[in-house]
Structures are given as C-alpha cells and as structure tokens.
Amino acid sequence: MPELPEVRTVVKFLNTLKGNHIRKIESYLPKMFSSELVDKVTNEKINEVTALGKYIIFHLDNYNLISHLRMEGKYFYKDYYEKTKHDHVIFTLDKGYLYYNDVRKFGTFDLKNKEETFTTPPLSNLGKEPFTITVEELNQKLKKSSRAIKTLLLDQSIMTGIGNIYADEILFLSKINPKTRGLDITISQIKELIKNSIKVLNEAIKEGGTTIHTFSTNEGQGWFQLKLNVHTKAGKPCKICNTIIKKEKINGRMSYYCETCQR
DNA sequence: CCCGTGCCCTGGCGGC
DNA sequence: TGCCGCCAGGGCACGG
Numbered sequence: 487m488p489e490l491p492e493v494r495t496v497v498k499f500l501n502t503l504k505g506n507h508i509r510k511i512e513s514y515l516p517k518m519f520s521s522e523l524v525d526k527v528t529n530e531k532i533n534e535v536t537a538l539g540k541y542i543i544f545h546l547d548n549y550n551l552i553s554h555l556r557m558e559g560k561y562f563y564k565d566y567y568e569k570t571k572h573d574h575v576i577f578t579l580d581k582g583y584l585y586y587n588d589v590r591k592f593g594t595f596d597l598k599n600k601e602e603t604f605t606t607p608p609l610s611n612l613g614k615e616p617f618t619i620t621v622e623e624l625n626q627k628l629k630k631s632s633r634a635i636k637t638l639l640l641d642q643s644i645m646t647g648i649g650n651i652y653a654d655e656i657l658f659l660s661k662i663n664p665k666t667r668g669l670d671i672t673i674s675q676i677k678e679l680i681k682n683s684i685k686v687l688n689e690a691i692k693e694g695g696t697t698i699h700t701f702s703t704n705e706g707q708g709w710f711q712l713k714l715n716v717h718t719k720a721g722k723p724c725k726i727c728n729t730i731i732k733k734e735k736i737n738g739r740m741s742y743y744c745e746t747c748q749r
Numbered sequence: 750c751c752c753g754t755g756c757c758c759t760g761g762c763g764g765c
Numbered sequence: 766t767g768c769c770g771c772c773a774g775g776g777c778a779c780g781g
Contacts, residue, residue, distance in 0.1 A: 487773090487774065487775080540775080554775080554776085556757095556774080556775055556776080557758090557773080557774055557775070558758095558759090558760095558774095572759095588758095589758085589759060589760070590757085590758045590759055590760085590773095590774090591757080591758055591759080592757065592758065592759095592774080592775075592776090594775095594776085607777095608776080608777090611776095611777095630751095631751085631752095632751095632752090633751090633752075637752095640775085642775085642776080649774090649775075650773095650774070650775090737752095737753080738753085738754080738774090739773095739774075740773075740774085
C-alpha cells in the first residue's frame, strides 16, 4: 500500500519520462479514467511530476493530472506495447508506453486546471507533510480530538503522507500507545511524533519504500520491510523489551504495537 | 462540527 | 484437492 515513501519512489521514476508528450490514451475503465480525461490529456506534455502526501501530480501543459494509487496502483514503463492483466490505462508516449496497473481498481484520477489544483479537493483537504508541519500546528489539531492517535495519524487532513504501516512504526519509536486520545498527547510527545515521522519516512524513502503486498516499480521492490519494528510482527518479541507484539483493530484499522514500550 | 460506518474491489488464505 | 466465504485497506459519502 503506497504511502509517502512509496509515492516518492514512483515519482522519481516517473520523472525520467518528463519531456514526453502523451500521444494516445487507452482507458479500459471509464469509471476511473473517463473519456473526458482521455480527450483533455491527449497531446499534453509531461513537464514535471511531483508528489504531495500520497498523491502524484503530473504537471502537463494546460492541466495537472492527479493520481492516487490507493492500495495497489502501479506504474510500469515499457518501450514496447504489451497489455497485461489489470492494466486499466495505457499512455502512448513519444517514446514507449506507460501502463497504469491496479488489481483492485481502487486508484483514482482527477484532472485540474493549474490554478485550482491545490485549492480544490482532493488536494485542498490535505494537511502538511511531516517535513513541514510545526509542533504548534499539530498540537492545535490533536488537542481538540478524543480520537485515538493511531486514527489521527492516518487522517490526511491533519498530516498527509502517513498510512497504516508507518503510523505503527512512528508510534513505536515515539513510545506512544496507539489508543491514546489526541487530547492526551503532550507537547513533548508531539515533538517526538514529528521527529520520528520524518525519520521513518526518510529511511523508507532511502530504501525505495516498503514491499509488503505487491508494491513495486520499474526499479523493483522496496526494502524497508526489513527494518520494520512492529508492523506485521504480531506474536514476535519486541526488539527492545521482548514483550510479544500485539495485533489489534483500532477504529477499523489493524494495528501492531508493544504494550510495554508504548504506554 | 465531529465522528463512526459502509462502500468500492479482488486475490489470497483459512476452514472444511 | 477444491470450493466457499471472508478479509484488507484509503478516502469519501452519508447519517447520527
């Protein structure tokens, strides 16, 4: 499931394609990529690809194409044409083909005029990334909520970029129980949360992301799964204190944590 | 306004 | 061995 580090990895790869025009688009899933999008995007040039949280932004000539991979969306580039299973959108470029592949069909595409890109949903709903949020800004959002900190870390309108894997890892490093209410989080804990969010995300970016289910790119898979402390470690001993890692659903999201280290 | 729930979708896995 | 049923999971619509 692509979170900020995986999206950064994909964007790095997509930027190798900039300068290409999108000469033709085949959409096999109009619900995901409508014929109106096909018409508008055809013949536009990919000038730049950037990321915001978990969103990919293709900067075209007249529009910005916003892509979200959700659970299993992937981009593949080949210099030849070969439609495979679960390829839903195929972009013919000046040189080669870009394939959008998505087993669960959860991914989304939005097309925006340049000036409305960041001022309309979905991007206008996002909080800052952990790299730029301040302690005071995060405090303002957490202190009025009785929801669990795990849930709040997943709320993209508070901070953007963190998903289920990294939320568990960040809480472990910060020694915070995932069920702690937002309003019970102290200022020093907020400092820890921001510090560890940056640390975990940067390390994961360095590893090319985390491959737990199927995340991969043309560059291959990511390797951060080898550095996970708690996520997917149910039944195994905590690396710090040997307590067995607990697996528990919190507000509908599977969560992994150490009951001893995270109080 | 705030929060919880259900939905989208399909491969993989547990159970029998 | 084979088949059925259930589950994961990000973001959004909806309802209390």
